[in-house]
Amino acid sequence: MPRTVVVVGGGVIGLSICWRAVAAGWSVTLVDPAPASGASYVAGGMLAPITEAWPGEESLLALGVESVRLWPSYAAELAAAAGVSAGLRKDGTIVVAADGSDRAELDRLASYLDSLGRRVEVLRARDVRVREPAIGGPVRGGLAMPDDYSVDNRQLLDALRRAISGVPHVAEAAADVRAGRVLLASGRTVEADVVVLAAGAWSGQICRRLSKVIRPVKGEILRLRARVGAVGPPRRTVRALVGGRHVYLVPRDDGGLVLGATQYEAGFDTTVTVGGVRDLLADAERVMPAIGEYELVECIAGLRPGSPDNRPLVGWLEPGLVVATGHHRNGILLAPVTADLVVATLAGADPPDSLRPDRHLSSVKGSQ
């Protein structure tokens, strides 16, 4: 049985794998030029697989639900290991509709979830206001998903870094990965029994076999804070459908409110655009008028690691090389289940077929 592993990528997936692999007895090294600074840092932190369920993506929904189930123990164990909170909030999520067409779309979502046996509660407009007085304007009702949570992703990253403070860290960019070997941009190499590639949107640049599989999906997100005298943030995560466009508002324990997120296919571009900020503010203000009074603390963009079918790739790419990437919008949500799957894989188990990396590689080969 191999004993050493090098993890390439210090986002939420890579850091979670480091932490869990150390606990499983592995000798771990982390390679990342700037851990906790990519998509995991930018993210909103919704843990909301039911809210975001989509027909045809049932296996992703099941994986997300499984990961939410793991989240409370993952957060508790992480807090114990790190000595700080992991930032989990279990207040649930509501989804609201801004107009009649949005309402019809939510009704379809409710029927779909009902057919899957998922717990969802239909809310009239007044029910929404009673639960979340900050939600205003002519909202056309909504849905409540009490089992969809959220996490303060920056608290989470801080806790993960503390929990793995004993792990050797090579603060350099990786240029290539092979079985048991990482070539750094500097020309040096790092060797181990197994390499785990968890480099998010950059995975396809580091591993050529993934270059046509993993693509960056840009997202812009805003951080707000209630000012004195303004109506406070909602207690739950609020997701809204506004004229067919999605926006989410995720409250933080410190009075902050995170608004997200745009989605573009724009390559490795992380500039924040006027159009993105304008749309996020307009859609959020449509369902929560009080944000006009809020402080705009930060505008930031990140790159999600997209995969062709929106499901992550988790498993052996070849002997000595495991991948854990392609989490797209769901990296924070899927961190607990991914870390568990990777550690089980290292110990000889097989991850679910639906996540096998080679499901995309054969078609890539065929197209070349």
Next chain:
Amino acid sequence: MPRTVVVVGGGVIGLSICWRAVAAGWSVTLVDPAPASGASYVAGGMLAPITEAWPGEESLLALGVESVRLWPSYAAELAAAAGVSAGLRKDGTIVVAADGSDRAELDRLASYLDSLGRRVEVLRARDVRVREPAIGGPVRGGLAMPDDYSVDNRQLLDALRRAISGVPHVAEAAADVRAGRVLLASGRTVEADVVVLAAGAWSGQICRRLSKVIRPVKGEILRLRARVGAVGPPRRTVRALVGGRHVYLVPRDDGGLVLGATQYEAGFDTTVTVGGVRDLLADAERVMPAIGEYELVECIAGLRPGSPDNRPLVGWLEPGLVVATGHHRNGILLAPVTADLVVATLAGADPPDSLRPDRHLSSVKGSQ
């Protein structure tokens, strides 16, 4: 004749006074905890007294026009002293109207300026588009003010700091000023033959006699940059009246575009609000649709030093204490004329009666 002066405040007014006073033979000391970081740093840099003329403020208009006349030589001498550009652009300004009511307002402005003998050209909508193709949407014509300029305020501040690099700098906050003496927050004092108070919005906190005269007027401003493929910024400064609300777009040599500015009476609050950003973006996009594609580089707020009649206070407050503050929206514009007036005052001349500080002090005394 006194030979030493201490200038309190390292914004554009204080720095300009330092530079000009040294050139006039004074031995100068600057007191500021963080020079070039306040309203002068936040500002848009319009040098547009004609564009912003307002009935009843004829003496302010005359002062602004005089300062614009001084600007080319001020900028050239500053560039020679500093070894870098002062950032002046002489491409002129146009004002556009978004709707019919805005058009009527511009017609009134044109008549008013005509009655004063000021040069202004009336533009039809198509004239606007020919001059500035980036201006789009259903604009209802405008006015051209070829004699209203702009300056990159951050280039300007950099040049001023280089030009006075030999001036001793006390990097502490001032707590009080008296004739010939500055009391620092640390308890230390700095003495000189004359103290010049040029502390912008903080002038009333440092000098109790001005506490009911100078007030902070908050303004939010955005910095954008054209992205690859987007329509470039206008060549001239564009000021727009959009449904009765003013917005300006000031181009920079580096492809940047500055959008400003909101105006609130909010005390010493420099948080950037969602509502301010939303309104600036909406109004600017109304007349220049391409900004939706621009990068949003910075959102920032500063505090203008407001005075009761919008005119600055320049002159002796008492023997040994000169003030140069209350420039409100016009600090960058009025820096050349203010510095000249202060240096002339130090040499024994009288500034114009319209700027005398005691025009406000008597009424303050009367109300106490």
